[in-house]
Amino acid sequence: MARALGLVAAGACVLALVVAWVSYRLLRNVIRMWTDLKPVPSIGVAYPLLGHALQLKTSAVEFFCQVIGYTDEFRNAPLLKVWLGPLPFLFLYHAETVEPVLNNSLHMDKAYSYKFLHPWLGTGLLTSTGNKWRSRRKLLTPTFHFSILNDFLEVMNEQAEVLVDRLDDHAGKKPFNCFSHITLCALDIICETAMGKKIYAQSNQDSEYVHSVYRMSDLISKRQRKPWYWPDFAFHYFGDGKEHNHCLKILHTFTESVIREREVYGYHDMESDSESKLGKKKRRAFLDMLLKTTDEDGNKLTHQDIREEVDTFMFEGHDTTAAGMNWAIHLLGAHPEIQRKVQQELYEVFGDSDRPINNEDLKKLRYLECVIKEALRIFPSVPFFARTICEDTHINGYKVPKGVNVIILTYALHRDPRFFPEPEEFRPERFLPENTAGRNPYCYIPFSAGLRNCIGQRFALMEEKVILASILRSFNIVSCQKRDDLKPHGDLVLRPEQGIWITLEKRHR
Template sequence: MARALGLVAAGACVLALVLAWVSYRLIRDFVRMWTELKPVPSIGVAYPVLGHALQLKTRAGEFFSQVIQFTNDFRDAPLLMAWIGPIPFLFLYHSETVETVLNNSVHMDKAYSYKFLHPWLGTGLLTSTGNKWRSRRKLLTPTFHFSILADFLEVMNEQAEVLVDKLDTCVGKGPFNCFNHITLCALDIICETAMGKKIYAQSNSDSEYVRAVYRMSDLISRRQRMPWYWPEFAFQYFGDGKEHDRCLKILHSFTESVIREREEYGVNHVESDSESDQAKKKRRAFLDLLLKTMDEDGNKMTHQDIREEVDTFMFEGHDTTAAGMNWAIHLLGAHPDIQRKVQQELDEVFGESDRPISTEDLKKLRYLECVIKEALRIFPSVPFFARSICEDTKINGYNVPKGVNVIILAYALHRDPRFFPEPEEFRPERFLPENTSGRNPYCYIPFSAGLRNCIGQRFALMEEKVILASILRSFDVVSRQKRDELKPLGELVLRPEQGIWITLERRRR
């Protein structure tokens, strides 16, 4: 008995020493960061432990508006600091400071808040770091070759036709919110191109999988904004942990079933040159490419590897593109002169024909591409993203210690008047070749920049061109909201608080 008590006492002593050591390390690191970052301009008075938490709004829309107002107030500040509790966040929104981080192979790690994506996405291309990210990026880059993307054009045309038919029922019926229509179209496109699976989201928006995709995105965004739910036990017992797990099961079950289905099809239907021209081959998808992909040692990707990447492209590949198209529709509907220029270009390319859009057509839609890029400047689909500083460094002359979270605010960066005079004005001509020559490439980063830029950006631009061209070939669009009524919500994706309200009329040529 005495021996047992002695062991318990010894264990308690060891535990107390470990806790004391951990506490010491945490306090030491906090004091070091607090001291080194003190010279950096901050959003106000920061208090130990609480930081600036008492000054910050808690609602998503209000918090985003507040942060953007800080960047306006401190437009000329070299850097801007905020402490969220004991964690320092450095806001970057000048091209020279952004380049320091994005163009450096050392600072490749995503910030802490990305860990909440791991249960759904694992450590795929979006969330992985180090050697895993490098090898995975090298492995996946060939799957986004232009010749492969061209195979996806047929899917985009088919789903654009479904969307146009749905929008046609709204003609002449007054204002309506087009946000969900376009988002479901984008979801249909990514499902078929990524997984080779039709989910008919435009026809059945109430499907279990569709609901789970949207709900999971909301749950992750909500958790990222609420530090008290960051510990797993707090999220599970006091937050939305049970609903999160329910959605996760639906998403992973669906993806795994599709992977098994495509794998079985690949085994039972080996393509050969002897197939007749009339034989209809199963349409190739991103998933099929992953199933055949091998690394330098001849190893295939595991089922978990494949699921991580398919889930990643399902998450990244529809919401962002859908948001970009919706913002572009609003801006075109609010600027009829620019809309007419786009339609004039479309008429020059297609005439009165209603034929599908080809890759050659896409190359000719240069002004439409300028419109898309300018819409992404004003309303970047991903309004901010975060990195972790991986070693002590200097940014714009200030010492920034290892471990600081850097928030790159694309929304504010794109409004730098040095590069974009009158930045709130919608001027697609900014992106004509003669106007982009010599411009700092880090002043405009809708798809990030540097080594970790978006691997799917050509896919996204192709999809936006096809959908917007299809809509504007058929309809005249009129926006029913003023800019100040949109109230952008800066969450995982930039969305308008009340949607995008428009009216449509059939085009008269």
């Protein structure tokens, strides 16, 4: 008995020593970062353990306005410091501070807050780091080849036609919120192109999947802002853990069922490069390519690997694009003179025809592309993203120690008056070739930049062109909200609090 008690006591001593050692290392690291970052301007007084967390607003809209307010207040500050719990974050919103991070292969790890995406997206292309990210990026890049994107164009045209039919029900009538219409169209497109499955979301507007994507984004964003919910046990027992798990089950059940279905029925029958019995080439889907992709050693992706990438592409490939199109619709509806210029360009390309859009047409829609880029400048779909500094470095003359998280505030970066005079004005001409020559490439990064830029940006721009062109060929848009009414909130994706309200007038060809 005495021997057993002695062993327990010894074990308790060892455990206490381990806890003390870990605590000492963590505390020493925090003190080191606190000392190194002391010269950096701060948003206010940081308290032990909580940092600035108590000063930050809790609602998504108020929090986003508060952060953007800080960047306005400290527009000329070289860097801006915020402590969330024991972790320091640096806000970067100048091209010269963003470039050293995004253009450096050493600082490619996503920030600590991305770990809260892992239960949903695993460690796919968005959230993975190090060698896994490098090998996965190399493996997936060929799946976004322009020839494959051309196959997706047919799907985009078909779903755009469905959308136009849906919007036609509102033409000449009272104002309506178009946000869900655009989102469901984007979901139909991504499901068919990513997974080869039609889900008819535009015909079923109460999509459980869409609701779960939005709710999951909100839950993750709220958790990121509240350090006391960072530990898993605290989040699951005292936070929104139960609802998080419910949404997670819906999201994973959906993708799992499609993957299994494609493995059993779609993949084995796929004729990716040959003609089918009907004389028409079978459509390739992103999932089909994942199922047959192999690495340099001939190894296929595991089922878990495939689900990670499908979940990632489903989230990033519909939510961000849908938001971008909705913001563009508002801006076009609020600026009829710019809308008329786009419609004139469309008439020059299509005349009075209602034929589908082909790849050559897309190349000719240069002014529409400028409109899309300017809309993404004012309302970037991803308003901020974060990285971890992986070794001691200097940014704009300040020492930044290893382990610090930096938040790149795309929304504020795109409003730098040095590069975009009168930044709140909607001026698509900013992106004409003669006006972009010589502009710092890191002052405008709606799809990030550097090695970890968005692999799907050509897909997104193609989709936005097809959908917006289809709408503007059929309707005149009038926005029913002023800029102040929009109240954007930046969870994982930038959205307006009350949607996008418009009226439509049918155009006569």
